[in-house]
Amino acid sequence: xxxxxxxxxxxxxxxxxxxxxxxxxxxxxxxxxxxxxxxxxxxxxxxxxxxxxxxxxxxxxxxxxxxxxxxxxxxxxxxxxxxxxxxxxxxxxxxxxxxxxxxxxxxxxxxxxxxxxxxxxxxxxxxxxxxxxxxxxxxxxxxxxxxxxxxxxxxxxxxxxxxxxxxxxxxxxxxxxxxxxxxxxxxxxxxxxxxxxxxxxxxxxxxxxxxxxxxxxxxxxxxxxxxxxxxxxxxxxxxxxxxxxxxxxxxxxxxxxxxxxxxxxxxxxxxxxxxxxxxxxxxxxxxxxxxxxxxxxxxxxxxxxxxxxxxxxxxxxxxxxxxxxxxxxxxxxxxxxxxxxxxxxxxxxxxxxxxxxxxxxxxxxxxxxxxxxxxxxxxxxxxxxxxxxxxxx
Numbered sequence: 533x534x535x536x537x538x539x540x541x542x543x544x545x546x547x548x549x550x551x552x553x554x555x556x557x558x559x560x561x562x563x564x565x566x567x568x569x570x571x572x573x574x575x576x577x578x579x580x581x582x583x584x585x586x587x588x589x590x591x592x593x594x595x596x597x598x599x600x601x602x603x604x605x606x607x608x609x610x611x612x613x614x615x616x617x618x619x620x621x622x623x624x625x626x627x628x629x630x631x632x633x634x635x636x637x638x639x640x641x642x643x644x645x646x647x648x649x650x651x652x653x654x655x656x657x658x659x660x661x662x663x664x665x666x667x668x669x670x671x672x673x674x675x676x677x678x679x680x681x682x683x684x685x686x687x688x689x690x691x692x693x694x695x696x697x698x699x700x701x702x703x704x705x706x707x708x709x710x711x712x713x714x715x716x717x718x719x720x721x722x723x724x725x726x727x728x729x730x731x732x733x734x735x736x737x738x739x740x741x742x743x744x745x746x747x748x749x750x751x752x753x754x755x756x757x758x759x760x761x762x763x764x765x766x767x768x769x770x771x772x773x774x775x776x777x778x779x780x781x782x783x784x785x786x787x788x789x790x791x792x793x794x795x796x797x798x799x800x801x802x803x804x805x806x807x808x809x810x811x812x813x814x815x816x817x818x819x820x821x822x823x824x825x826x827x828x829x830x831x832x833x834x835x836x837x838x839x840x841x842x843x844x845x846x847x848x849x850x851x852x853x854x855x856x857x858x859x860x861x862x863x864x865x866x867x868x869x870x871x872x873x874x875x876x877x878x879x880x881x882x883x884x885x886x887x888x889x890x891x892x893x894x895x896x897x898x899x900x901x902x903x904x905x906x907x908x909x910x911x912x913x914x915x916x917x918x919x920x921x922x923x924x925x
Contacts, residue, residue: 629680636673636681636688642666643691650699653706659699667692731832734770740777740824741766743802746885747781747817750808751911757781757790757809760877760888761822762922765798772798773834773925775825781809782819789815796873797834797925798825799841804875804922806888834925839865841923844902846876848919855909861893861923862902869896872923876907879918887913 646662649655670688673679743762750756761779765772775798780791790809809817844860857876863869871892878887889910893903905921 631678631680633673633679633681633684635669635679636684639666639669639673639688640684640691642669643688643695647691647695647698650695651702653702656699656703656706659695663692663695663699731771731834731838733828734767734830734832737770737827737830738766739827740764740772740775740798742822742824744885745779745820745822746888747809747820748886755810755813757812757817758806758887759792759809759820760804760806760875760885761820762802762804762877763798763822763824764802765800767830768800769832770830771800771832771834771838772825772830775829777805777825778823779805779807780821780823781812781817782821783815784818788821789817799834799839799925802922803924804877804888804920806875806877806890836869836925837865837867839863839869841872843874843921843923846919846921848913848917850912850915852912854911855913855917856906857889857909857919857921858904858906859921860902860904861896861921862900863896863898863923864900865896865898868898868901869925870894872896872903872925874905874907875922875924877920877922878909878913879920880914881916881918883918886917887911 642662643666646659646666649659649662652658666688670685670692673681674685674689679685741764743764745759745761747757747759750758759779759781761777763777774795776793776795778791778793781789783789790811792807792809794805794807796803796805840863842862842864844862846857846859848855848857850856855878857878861872861874863872871894873890873892875888875890877885880886887909889907891905891907893905896903907921
């Protein structure tokens with residue numbers, strides 16, 4: 533009993549331990565785990581290259597996938613199994629953007645049109661709705677995922693902003709330029725309303741003489757007063773070109789209530805001016821003060837050439853509202869005259885001036901040419917009224 537080995541396995545034993553490689557266990561007997569068991573070298577090795585995968589075929593990139601565990605019985609990852617490739621980065625080609633770009637294209641075209649319009653002076657404001665619409669469409673095309681043309685939308689937004697700034701700048705510059713030009717024109721007309729260009733100055737000219745004055749309240753508006761002034765240029769060889777005649781309305785205390793200024797060319801002889809006072813209010817005019825041009829302003833002839841006027845027979849027609857006086861004026865000038873003025877004075881049968889009005893003819897032909905004129909009194913005058921006409925340049 534003492535000679536027996538209690539750990540020895542039961543059953544038949546191989547006669548020679550060297551023959552352990554050829555040992556076959558009895559039927560139904562379970563083999564020990566494969567891990568600790570190592571068969572003799574080369575006994576179960578497959579033929580060279582039969583099951584060995586190509587080098588690095590199943591090896592993942594370094595560090596991307598953990599190395600398979602090496603303990604006995606560890607599971608083999610899928611990418612390390614025969615016939616399985618590790619899942620690397622996707623290399624599928626990206627297709628073209630098929631989203632519609634029509635909205636981005638419309639926004640771009642509208643922004644370009646708005647930019648062009650913005651450069652047009654005084655019409656730049658028309659670009660505002662165009663540029664605003666382009667900006668809105670571009671933002672929508674850029675924000676909505678179903679719309680394509682991202683680059684076109686960004687370009688449209690930039691052009692719309694630039695166009696808006698351009699429209700503002702161009703409009704401001706145009707307004708400033710117009711304002712400055714208008715101010716310069718007004719300033720020139722105030723400081724030097726007329727530029728004489730006639731003959732030589734006349735050193736010994738006599739001042740004009742006031743022949744007659746008249747004034748009265750308008751029959752339709754008592755706050756409106758009319759006036760008529762007839763003056764005479766006593767110098768046979770001197771002309772007051774664009775001479776200034778200022779008429780002042782004076783009350784009983786000598787206070788100037790209002791004044792009016794007329795600029796006319798006074799040829800030798802008599803000429804008349806008429807007008808209205810608008811600032812009298814409830815006051816009463818008792819006299820007129822007339823201030824004529826300085827005698828030093830006299831010249832030998834006007835810039836349009838020396839000459840004389842004559843007036844044909846006058847005809848008056850009246851209705852319940854107005855009286856119209858018509859006639860013809862003839863000029864003896866070497867050159868054609870333009871915008872010839874005519875003052876018509878109305879007198880009652882006793883010779884008192886009861887009104888005056890002015891008109892003009894656009895063109896008076898040279899060398900005895902004639903033109904018809906028509907003056908209107910905005911109140912019906914009596915049928916026995918006598919009319920006189922005084923042409924002037």
